[in-house]
Amino acid sequence: MSDTRNLFNKVWDLHTVGTLPSGQTQLFIGQHLIHEVTSPQAFEMLRDRKLKVMFPERTLATVDHIIPTDNQARPFLDVLAEEMMSAIEKNCREFGVTLLNIDDKRQGIVHVVGPEQGLTQPGITLACGDSHTSTHGAFGCIAFGIGTSQVAHVLATQTLAMNRPKVRRIEVNGTLGTGVYAKDVVLYIIQKLGVEGGVGYAYEFAGDVFDRMSMEERMTVCNMSIEGGARCGYINPDQTTVDYLRGRPLSPTGAAFDAAAKWWLSLASAPGAQYDDVVKYNAADIEPTVTWGINPGQSVGVSEKLPTVASFPARDQVGVREALDFMELKEGQPIAGLKIDVAFIGSCTNSRISDLREAASIVKGHKVSSAVRALVVPGSQLVREQAEKEGLNKIFEEAGFEWREAGCSMCLAMNPDKLKGREVCASSSNRNFKGRQGSPTGRTLLMSPAMVAAAAIRGAVTDVRQFKA
């Protein structure tokens, strides 16, 4: 009989260690990633209990959140950031964990580094103390964001106590229009299903739109699963996945690669696989998309107007008014033409080489508006190096963008890159929460990197398709 389990359940079953007294599953975590922000307290928990890291070779550390992207001389000017750097260095040394530090060319945003190194592979379970760990699901693995106590659980036992989620298949079929990117697809899905819609679910993204996407585009989609409330999102492995992994530093080699590829492809949900829910969308309905509010579900197509308060169910209207007030926007106003002060291209959502290429193709031959401060922050040192090989840095710099070192930067502004006051930022990142980009009153408009580039040039939200004609 054919296996009617979807990929998620196959991988879950394979990694089940047993059932805990609470009824939860004890789930083996094949790969653990850590960074400087959510790990120091976890290592302290291990010290308190005199525990070791059970599988030190299955944890990889890097530094990303607090890294300055301009002056990286040690000690960092921010003494708190320096203290966190010293802590992760000491912890990795003491517990035998490999650290990709800033003097290592492989350093970068944890969710860029894992795939780039070939560490993220189909069929594994992966956890990291960061909600955007869902990114790795692009490879057909199960990847969870976890809290610091759970980081300690993985360090000490390589397992987590989890409830098995339901699985929702989200199909998008058809052809995306010009200027419509993976980011627009995922913003559209979140707008339709809501920021809470995925609670209790893993999302399987399927259909010919995702089949045609590159691995980097798939990562953008899975990255934002968490913004839709789903702790985990994935795409079934296929030949695109196998081709991406071939020859990566930590991919299997030789005969083992062929055996691995065979196993990876066998995990994909087969036709007839069972789901708890299925939703379907048409690619042709998706426009370049921009958020107008204070959560990633509050978005519109760039040619559209902001929705009216009355168009929402009564229970949502308080939140919609709160968002409009904070953003100083009016219901029914067009989103295009909205003035911006800052343009940010970066983050674990959109800082990979294909993102930079796409943004550079828009920027080329133009200048950043004199009213706009613009920066590009590559996702890793290797992305930065590749972009420089291709001359993308020159295109950005000649246009008036700052070209920075790798890190999380202005996505969450734990480093010196921050909005000031009421600035409005066109951002390729993932969250438009109040205060997210470092100023408590700063405002964020999420969009694709190409749309950020267009906004930077015009000084206002602009339909990127105007640059594509």
Add this chain to the structure above:
Amino acid sequence: MSKVQQVSGSGIPLFLDDIDTDRIIPARYLRCVTFDGIGQYAFEDDRKQDPNHPFDDAKFKAGSILVSGRNFGCGSSREHAPQSLMRWGVKAVVAESFAEIFFGNCTSLGIPCVTLPRAELAKLCEQIKSNPPKLLTVDLVAQVVSTGNESIPSQMPESARSALTSGNWDFLAQLLDNKDAIRATAGKLPYLNGFKS
């Protein structure tokens, strides 16, 4: 671990939806290597922009049962969020629904998160506001939130409820109990064994 069965205290009304963890604890306060001292920064930016924020309102200052709306704790996985609430004095959260990572983080800290229907939450917040300090009890055994004059049926996933009420919420100890089974599971994973079939 202690059994968490009933948690009593006065209510803090914060009846908003989609309160994200960046709002609960802004990222700049994550620049730390211990959780000590982050309680004072709970909702810091919201409080600065809203002179009537319940966390600064003398009427609710001694409160320990936070009452909120839908999707509480969405966004970042930062355990700093429940840590800051706990250190502020919050002992339980009652809401319409919770984001999963936040919920799990709270359970790891022994903070129960229970849900009530929206209409009950609206009513409860009105009662807290009109008659502070309003004593509430989150009862995980009876599965109710009681206000003194009435008991409202509440819900919580059974795995978390049983862990808290039986005092078995030291998940690390439970996971450590199964080291042999952990190694056995690792032993059958193709990717840990060179993909030999």
